[in-house]
Amino acid sequence: MAGAEPSGDLFGAVPGPDNGLTDVPGLSVGHASATTGDPVSSGVTVIACPAGAVGAVDVRGGGPGTRETDLLKPSNSVQTVHAVALCGGSAYGLDAAGGVMAGLEARGIGLPVLGEDGPIVPIVPAAVIFDLPVGDPASRPDAATGRAALDAALDAALDMPAAQQSGRAGTVGAGTGASAGALKGGFGEASAVVAPGRTVAVGLVVNAAGSVVDPATGELWGRRSGLGDEFDRYGVPEQAPAAGLSALLSRGLGGTKIPPGPATGLNTTIGVVATDAPVTKAQAERLAMAAHDGLARAVRPAHLPMDGDTFFALSPVTPDDGAGGGAPLPRAGVSDAELAVLSAEAATCAERAVVHAVLAADSAFGVPSWRETVAR
Template identity: 65%
Template sequence: MNDLVKEPGTDTLLDVPGLFLGHAEVDSSGVSVVVCPDGAVAAVDVRGGGPGTRETDLLAPSNTVESVHAVALCGGSAFGLDAAGGVMAELEDRGIGLQVLGEAAPSLIVPIVPAAVIFDLPVGDPGSRPTAETGRRAVAAALGDATADAAESGGVPAGNVGAGLAATAGAVKGGFGQASETVRLSDGGSATVAAGVVANPAGSVVDPMTGRLWGRDVLPDDVPEPTAEGLQAILARGIGGTKMTPSGPSPLNTTIGVVATDAGVNKPQAERLAIAAHDGLARAVRPSHLPMDGDTFFALAPRGARAGVGTDDLALLCAAAASCTERALVRAVLAAETAFDVPSWRDIMTGTT
């Protein structure tokens, strides 16, 4: 589409005003938290057959809650959902949340924090799981505390950070990735769309015929050429570059993420953006949305408006959501480093592992 343009910026979720991003890790797992202190219109779409989620029902367009204050993307399988409680506690301490009784009791607030998890327990130490304290540290990193560890800063990290620390993408190392785009709207203005993704799919991120990443159309210039030896090494780790082996599929799966925009979308339109994000996942991971995946995408609009946007503009925003998700997935794989005995795609193709 000619109305989709890539413009300079950080090329991350932080290109959407009103969002803050922080990561925190434990030994072999972690949490990535997207914080919206002033609230954001939110929605969710779940396509995987084995999701692990929290507070997703309230995001349905027919339900009452219109705004959330953070989304937690967690490692640690269902245990990792404990981190969302820590995110809530830290936001409450900072006075961020819903005034449930309005001005009658302004100090009584409840932060609204949906969450989703990936299954990464057997990678590294299975007892290493994000806790409420991990969630607190991720919020502190997102909001720029001077006491936050430099390694947990919100900046522009990718790869083995936060919930991506022990992620595996098919037969290779996965991780966390981000991307953003600018969309020209029908009124002559523009809007930003961005994505942050934890890549941990059962499916393959590489073409089993060539070894190239499926998202080849969005690759940066510094990507090494696949080698025959590298392709054979990947195929030896899983059927067609997936996590599936002759003995059966691996349970270590699920891709989760957030797409966001500063356009004034309403709650049903935000749901369309979350749906569109799965199109980007399907371009970069094949097959996707498998029964053993829990693929889940949230959509956030910090400047969302009840009136919404026009249909043509929504179509462009959805196209950008898919494109950003695809690029974020590719970036997660390219930025990943070999860890926990799982080689990265780069290391395999350059012969360094």
């Protein structure tokens, strides 16, 4: 209901200083826009972990576009990821991951494959959203876009503290052409710090077929997941007035992209859940699975046949891992109890990140933003 205060967190979590992925040491985030199209309506977001990270993935949508997901299975050998690329441009956007690889190689970052003096291979999983119906379908990120996003991430990490890297949310990077149901979507982040000082964070691109708004009340589904007043900074209501809700619902059933909406076909929400807890590869997979629970609370319905919903999980390598040659030694992992708390927070962070993406987005390419909707 309007005016209700957000509920408290079950485990007493509070947002990290940046309320995003850079609250996890060893990670940085960069965005870049495509260089083609009129207008430019796509881009890339790179989450870089140059010292390496244990990685995993969970794919729930029926129409995924991905790269290097098989090697992230716990049963497979590769343990280390160096970056994740979230890309616009549908399957064309997977080219951007090659640029991320080239940029990492140029900086000497990668997995030695023939000993310390031999060549290196950066490990860069990637996923794409289907944003071709929005803006110009010829606007597609390529290898140069991916390399620019990587450079933005690594240069930001060198030049400024993590807490000063915040503020890039909404219509940026891979979120440039994203639409959340009948609303403008984009890139959003959230983090949670829980006892004994562990951090979980999620960064995602919301481009879902489902709706982020309760059609009965005009309230964002994920609004009540907020920690304290974290959503107040946008200066907009989190409930649409009658006129705004009516306009939204006229664009698609229940505020979705299902006809008579502005676009049908493929969609997808993609993202990364990260933690500073020393989880194993199998435990990281559990975190990726849990993030989908938060997505399903903030976007309804989620994981549809026309979505490609994909979450990667990252746990950066630390000196305690005994890393050598870019590959961590096998970890003991965390207890079941700690993994349960981390999983719960992964879900809540995903839910909150969806709200941040929607509140921060600008109207673009004929798709109304939340700010425009609540102004009616």
